[in-house]
Amino acid sequence: MSRLKHYDGKEVIFSYLNHATKQYLRFTSGVEDFIKRLVQHIPDKGFRMIRYYGFLATRVRSKLLPKVYDLLDQPERKAIPIRFPALMKSSFGVDPLECILCKSRMVMTGIVTRKTMAELRQCHERLALNRPIILQ
Structure with missing residues (x-):
């Protein structure tokens, strides 16, 4: 789904998710204002984006996550593998x-x-x- 809904050379209409209301809203702005808002989300050159850090970091997750479960007195839940045929049947009935x-x-x-x-x-x-x- 494209967030950009309309562009006529002067205005840009786009949609965004309002996290407070959990609804998609439309926003109209001028082209320059839209570009300013868009450029804010481009990281600086050489900046490394980090998706997970701490005990969820890829390099330490297998060692630290079991310790976190122990500290919280929670059982470790293993992911249930779902095979392709079962997934197709449950999703599409085929x-x-x-x-x-x-x-x-x-x-x-x-x-x-x-x-x-x-x-x-x-x-x-x-x-x-x-x-x-x-x-x-």
């Missing part, structure tokens, strides 16, 4: 490993990447022309 033609279970053997849109469309059209197999 089992990606179920054959659309015969409804049998398929085995994922690999992932094909770097196909052009024309190549993907060609594969899709070939598959769409097949008829479902009705088992009795």
